[in-house]
Amino acid sequence: xxxxxxxxxxxxxxxxxxxxxxxxxxxxxxxxxxxxxxxxxxxxxxxxxxxxxxxxxxxxxxxxxxxxxxxxxxxxxxxxxxxxxxxxxxxxxxxxxxxxxxxxxxxxxxxxxxxxxxxxxxxxxxxxxxxxxxxxxxxxxxxxxxxxxxxxxxxxxxxxxxxxxxxxxxxxxxxxxxxxxxxxxxxxxxxxxxxxxxxxxxxxxxxxxxxxxxxxxxxxxxxxxxxxxxxxxxxxxx
Numbered sequence: 676x677x678x679x680x681x682x683x684x685x686x687x688x689x690x691x692x693x694x695x696x697x698x699x700x701x702x703x704x705x706x707x708x709x710x711x712x713x714x715x716x717x718x719x720x721x722x723x724x725x726x727x728x729x730x731x732x733x734x735x736x737x738x739x740x741x742x743x744x745x746x747x748x749x750x751x752x753x754x755x756x757x758x759x760x761x762x763x764x765x766x767x768x769x770x771x772x773x774x775x776x777x778x779x780x781x782x783x784x785x786x787x788x789x790x791x792x793x794x795x796x797x798x799x800x801x802x803x804x805x806x807x808x809x810x811x812x813x814x815x816x817x818x819x820x821x822x823x824x825x826x827x828x829x830x831x832x833x834x835x836x837x838x839x840x841x842x843x844x845x846x847x848x849x850x851x852x853x854x855x856x857x858x859x860x861x862x863x864x865x866x867x868x869x870x871x872x873x874x875x876x877x878x879x880x881x882x883x884x885x886x887x888x889x890x891x892x893x894x895x896x897x898x899x900x901x902x903x904x905x906x907x908x909x910x911x912x913x
Contacts, residue, residue, distance in 0.1 A: 697762060698734065698816065700725050704892065705910035707855065708740070710902060716742040716752065718906055720815070720892070725762070732762045736812050752776045760813040764789075765820070767810045767834075785810075785834070794834060808834040811873070814866075815882065818844060819890035823862045825849065835873050843867045849886055852894055855909040859893050860886045 703721040707714060717740075724735045735757070742752040753775040759768045771784040784797040789807045796802065809817060809831055821829055829844040847863040861883040866873075883894040895906040 698722050698819075699913050700734075702913040703911070704908060706895070706906040707909050709905050709907065713746075714743055715746065715904060716740065717909075720812075726759070728759060728768050731768070733759050733768060734762055734765075734816075735759055736816065738812055750777055756812050758810050758812045760810075760816075764807070765809065765813045765817045766807050767813055770810045770812075770834075787834070796837065802837060804832075804834065804839050806832055808832045808839055811835055814842070815892060818864055818882070819884060819892070823864070823884065823886075823890075825862070829864075833873055840868050840873050842873065850883065852883055854893050854907045856893070856911070859883075859891075861893060862886050 700722055703719065706718040706720075708716045708718055719737070719739045721737050722734050723737050726733050726735060736759075738754075738756040740752065740754045742750060755773045756771070758770045760766060761768065766789045767785075767787050769784070769786055771782070774781045782797075786795040787808070788794070792804050792806065794802045794804060794808075810833060814831060814833060817831065818829065823846050825846055825848050827846045829846065831842050831844065833840045833842055843866070845865045845867060847865065849860060849862050851858055852861055853859075864882045864884065866880055866882070879898045881896045882892055885891045885893055891908065891911065893908040897904045897906075
């Protein structure tokens with residue numbers, strides 16, 4: 676089994692071996708969210724801009740998840756995640772998330788100092804980390820830049836829930852899947868974490884990337900206590 680660590684990946688990127696590909700500002704993925712035959716809503720992943728933060732070139736990445744308005748009698752959901760992440764290394768600088776689910780709302784913001792290994796929360800609490808970490812948005816893009824080889828494991832570390840998590844991303848065999856945009860040859864990744872972790876005590880995730888240089892995430896499945904939600908790509912702009 677081959678293990679690629681986050682630190683190793685940063686070293687490769689420094690030598691220009693892996694990070695030869697960059698993402699274009701304006702790249703946008705649109706997904707339909709389905710639970711069986713029911714359309715629950717839609718999700719957007721978008722690189723909204725590039726900017727410079729303390730002489731470091733960065734991406735501004737946004738994810739928006741909205742419920743189907745026809746189902747507002749049962750539930751409503753509007754979640755937004757934003758991250759400013761370095762182009763070189765895809766490490767978060769600022770990460771924020773707004774959650775609106777029914778009557779529940781929350782807002783969190785985090786500032787990352789990856790060199791000095793700490794995170795500052797919105798209420799000025801300092802949280803130490805043991806190594807550079809990613810977030811729930813940037814790690815999807817990080818995986819797109821890896822040489823995905825069947826049966827490999829990519830190890831990385833995420834900061835979520837105000838603490839650090841070790842994530843083992845298992846690379847599976849290639850599959851052909853169908854989406855609203857057609858059939859794609861893909862390679863599937865399963866991020867795993869010990870204990871309750873990032874995805875909850877009964878949760879898990881699978882991501883299908885196109886088996887080509889663009890590595891579009893064409894399908895995402897999230898397994899929750901009540902069942903599986905499937906996000907299938909229905910639109911691309913880049």
